[in-house]
Amino acid sequence: MINRIVVGAHYGLKDWIIQRVSAVVMAAYSLFMVIVLLVLCPTTFDAWRNVFSFGLVKFATFLFALSLFYHAWIGIRDLWMDYVKSVSIRLTLHALTVLALVGYAGWMAAILWRL
Amino acid sequence: MTTRTMQFRIYRYDPDKDERPRMQDISVEVDEQDRKLLDALTKLKAKDETIAYRRSCREGVCGSDAMNINGKNGLACLTDLEGLEQPVLLKPLPGLPVIRDLIVDMTQFFKQYHSIKPYLINNDPPPERERLQSPEEREELNGLYECILCACCSTACPSFWWNPDKFVGPAGLLAAYRFLADTRDQATGERLDNLEDPYRLFRCHSIMNCVDVCPKGLNPTLAIGKIKEMMVKRYV
Numbered sequence: 070m071i072n073r074i075v076v077g078a079h080y081g082l083k084d085w086i087i088q089r090v091s092a093v094v095m096a097a098y099s100l101f102m103v104i105v106l107l108v109l110c111p112t113t114f115d116a117w118r119n120v121f122s123f124g125l126v127k128f129a130t131f132l133f134a135l136s137l138f139y140h141a142w143i144g145i146r147d148l149w150m151d152y153v154k155s156v157s158i159r160l161t162l163h164a165l166t167v168l169a170l171v172g173y174a175g176w177m178a179a180i181l182w183r184l
Numbered sequence: 185m186t187t188r189t190m191q192f193r194i195y196r197y198d199p200d201k202d203e204r205p206r207m208q209d210i211s212v213e214v215d216e217q218d219r220k221l222l223d224a225l226t227k228l229k230a231k232d233e234t235i236a237y238r239r240s241c242r243e244g245v246c247g248s249d250a251m252n253i254n255g256k257n258g259l260a261c262l263t264d265l266e267g268l269e270q271p272v273l274l275k276p277l278p279g280l281p282v283i284r285d286l287i288v289d290m291t292q293f294f295k296q297y298h299s300i301k302p303y304l305i306n307n308d309p310p311p312e313r314e315r316l317q318s319p320e321e322r323e324e325l326n327g328l329y330e331c332i333l334c335a336c337c338s339t340a341c342p343s344f345w346w347n348p349d350k351f352v353g354p355a356g357l358l359a360a361y362r363f364l365a366d367t368r369d370q371a372t373g374e375r376l377d378n379l380e381d382p383y384r385l386f387r388c389h390s391i392m393n394c395v396d397v398c399p400k401g402l403n404p405t406l407a408i409g410k411i412k413e414m415m416v417k418r419y420v
Contacts, residue, residue: 074349079377081386082415147389150382151346 088143091136098133127181134177138170187215190224191271194235198284205282208232214265221268222249222261237286244399247334250277251286257336257397277339279348292348293335293355300352300360300378305371321367328362328407330400331355337394337404343387350383354394354404357385361407364414376415385411 105126111117120126145166153159189211197205212227222242229235238248242261249260252275254268280288306315338344338353352360360379363369379385385408394404 076350076381076383077378078381078383080380081382082380082412082419084382085386085412086416086419147387151343151387 084143087139091140094132094136095140098129098136101129121181130181131178134181135174138174142166142170185215185217187213190214190265192224192228193271193273194228194285195275196235196285197282199282209271218265220261221253221263221265221272224265224272225249225260235286236284245332247332250334250336250399252276252278257340259334259336259399262399277335279339279345280335288339290335293338293353294333296338296348296352296356297333297359300356300363301371301375302359302363304363304366304369306368307370315368317367324365325362327402328358328365331358331362331402332400334399336397336399340393340397342391342393343389347383347387351387352379352384354388354408357388357411358402358404358407361411364411372414376411376418379411380415
């Protein structure tokens with residue numbers, strides 16, 4: 070194939086919005102956790118477990134983790150887009166990044182509800 | 185008339201003769217009538233006529249003499265000699281192919297500019313006199329139409345360095361918003377469609393290098409933000 074410049078994928082806005090929303094979620098969670106930890110002051114393993122036994126903490130942590138993974142996906146994808154010029158290598162790296170992040174999300178959910 | 189000697193280090197490269205670029209140390213006598221860097225360059229050129237750079241209007245309107253001055257892009261004709269750290273380091277605009285010395289090949293830059301269709305699109309028959317705007321509508325174009333396409337901003341942008349073939353760049357996006365903001369233009373939808381792309385628009389991560397270097401004091405980051413705002417408005 071002749072090496073022509075191909076642009077016009079017609080996406081990007083949704084990711085841009087999600088990147089901003091997820092950043093706000095992560096910032097709010099950080100603040101929320103600082104307050105929770107200051108109030109409960111967990112020092113032992115059982116105390117830490119107790120913190121995560123609250124439904125609200127589980128809910129917030131889950132949202133935080135999902136935000137983190139989606140935010141990471143956009144950031145890492147942008148890195149591949151900037152620096153990896155070969156389309157086949159870039160596609161492979163995109164797929165590997167998505168697979169790793171989806172795996173982490175499942176792993177995180179399992180840990181969170183096992184606590 | 186008092187004169188003083190100024191030291192310069194100039195990037196020299198002639199692809200036809202040189203294997204690789206080199207830096208040339210050269211000094212020149214300037215007097216109090218020499219106010220701008222371009223004045224010194226004119227004297228440098230008289231001293232060594234092989235030094236190549238572009239220039240035309242010498243008053244910040246044509247945008248020809250954009251170069252990297254002590255590590256920052258700017259126009260030689262608008263840069264004061266007073267206060268310039270010596271030796272004054274002069275390099276071509278970064279990220280574009282060098283034709284010779286301080287002259288770069290702007291093809292890629294203008295290709296991106298043309299890709300946003302930098303002209304009014306209006307299919308209505310032209311009125312007898314002119315297409316009118318209210319003062320408020322005209323106000324929105326201030327800070328957009330003044331761009332002289334010197335390429336200082338786009339060549340200071342890392343996103344443009346990595347993807348000059350796909351990312352429109354700050355200058356092109358500023359011009360794109362100039363027509364998106366124009367109430368006389370009828371192609372808003374197509375213009376937004378044309379830009380909604382992870383490369384063309386969303387390579388901008390708002391690091392604001394463009395704002396930092398613009399010799400006309402314009403704010404492409406703000407314009408890019410407004411394009412995104414229009415897209416969000418259309419989307420939600």
